Amino acid sequence: MSDKNSYVIDCLQYCNWSEKTFAQMREGGVDAVHATICYHEMFRETVINVEQWNRFFELHDNLIIHGRTADDIRRANESGRTAIFFGFQNCSPIEDDIGLVEICHTLGARFMQLSYNNQSLLATGCYEAEDPGITRMGKQVIKEMNRVGLVVDMSHSAERSTLEAIEISERPIAITHANPSFWHPALRNKSDAVLKALAQSGGMVGFSLYPHHLKGKSDCTLEEFCTMIAKTAEMIGVESIGIGSDLCQDQPDSIVEWMRVGRWTKTIDYGEGSASNPGFPDMPTWFRDNRDFPNLATGLRDVGFSQEETAQIMGMNWFSFYENSFGPQRPE
């Protein structure tokens, strides 16, 4: 990825952020990261998370900058830093107030999932038994997200809701972190129908390195992962795919429990894990953390992608998507 005008972008991480993780982004040549700043937090709690990031930007201004537009990636790259873009894995930060969509965008949010595993006020999550599709409020919120430039992310949403969101949204949407079901049929992975509709509408999918989303889990090989990417590219086109690693580095197991149960239940829910394996799974040896992004590029070249295609998948497709997605909606 030494190409001067090529950027490496990871479209989802949720690390226990520190100077160490930021320094590793630089070591791995990662120019931009979409960082989750909310799982189940309400508005005021999400603001506290933004405050924490503001401190990171102040204290580590030699390593990271706050990313608001694609141009900030250019600026980060030129100054040897990483641009951090905020995203929500749930719609809890907007509570039941559509006015908070623009407020959150002003505070830096650039992606928001309409639902996280469960039914939300807007859409259905991928673990619900029934999926009645996008709600009344969901339709209004998608319109408002389109207006201000907050990207609809359906990574943890259910099939019908996802297909409807693709249809209803006037701007391309994203599945920031998931893999195809044809490769590994986890509830969180996506059907051919979803991936095709997503790509046809100009949307993007980011491939996940989270072991529960991988065929063979922690034992999945780099070649298997990259072969899956090649098959997906054949199906939906190389221009619609990127990386969304779902890296959860240095997090204690209490955090995977928080992701799964938040405050919506008083009993434990193991999600993709199990009673015998409740914690974070081990990462594949070839993708420990941000330092291993060059391994992904090598893996992609090894399964036959050209240098240009590899650059597209490693970040340039996300770069184009960011360029078109984060500003106000243009008149038709």
Add this chain to the structure above:
Amino acid sequence: MSDKNSYVIDCLQYCNWSEKTFAQMREGGVDAVHATICYHEMFRETVINVEQWNRFFELHDNLIIHGRTADDIRRANESGRTAIFFGFQNCSPIEDDIGLVEICHTLGARFMQLSYNNQSLLATGCYEAEDPGITRMGKQVIKEMNRVGLVVDMSHSAERSTLEAIEISERPIAITHANPSFWHPALRNKSDAVLKALAQSGGMVGFSLYPHHLKGKSDCTLEEFCTMIAKTAEMIGVESIGIGSDLCQDQPDSIVEWMRVGRWTKTIDYGEGSASNPGFPDMPTWFRDNRDFPNLATGLRDVGFSQEETAQIMGMNWFSFYENSFGPQRPE
């Protein structure tokens, strides 16, 4: 005010905003208004007020724009609109959380009073019997306001706290709306010592048209008002003065009660009013609302200010102040 590069700025209003008031700003040739968006509201309530303004900006984009930098005034003027800058008359929006200073700045806040009539977490208000000066948290918050570009406003603060704020702040502060005590000794008006220290530190005072701040109240004449301005200019220099009308147009009397009692007392407090005169006073005939800004310019010329000095007072001094105040602090 036909000078091409001259802008008219009112550095405080709290109207019952509507298309009518915005159209009157245009009629009066007002290029920028510092609009109060909080008296006693906590953070979440203040965010709701920002949401309301976002709707105004969306619905009335032919009349107003959201002002964040002095350059937005240029942009507003060129497109025949008025730039609205947000300000707080109290520090209630930051609650007891210094991280909210930057959050509020990101949401558009450009002025914040450290206290409103009463003791706050940061400073003392002008109606307290004792003024122990800037608090421990106050010192930290001033530093943070300096860092991000949120202007310290001491309009409703007490004498010692105000003098200390001028001393502690590394950037010039403002008294956005008040008059000199030498002219009308209301508790809300400012001593010579405060006005001189303010001007010496590069700060600004905006003259108020609120009748309780005027000698003769609603009967004050334009000539008396402008003569007071001329005397103040002699004392502290013409470059440190501007207008902060405190226009509270179309507000019901319940609003002046809200300003005075907020939620800090269960008994009524009449502030500058009285039991027999509890409501909003009548505005002077020569300053009904935004349409009458040209009257002020005429009045200033009539008491002997040159065309350039009149332009300075009508907005260009505030313009320079805005240019230097709203961005991040520059290294010394």
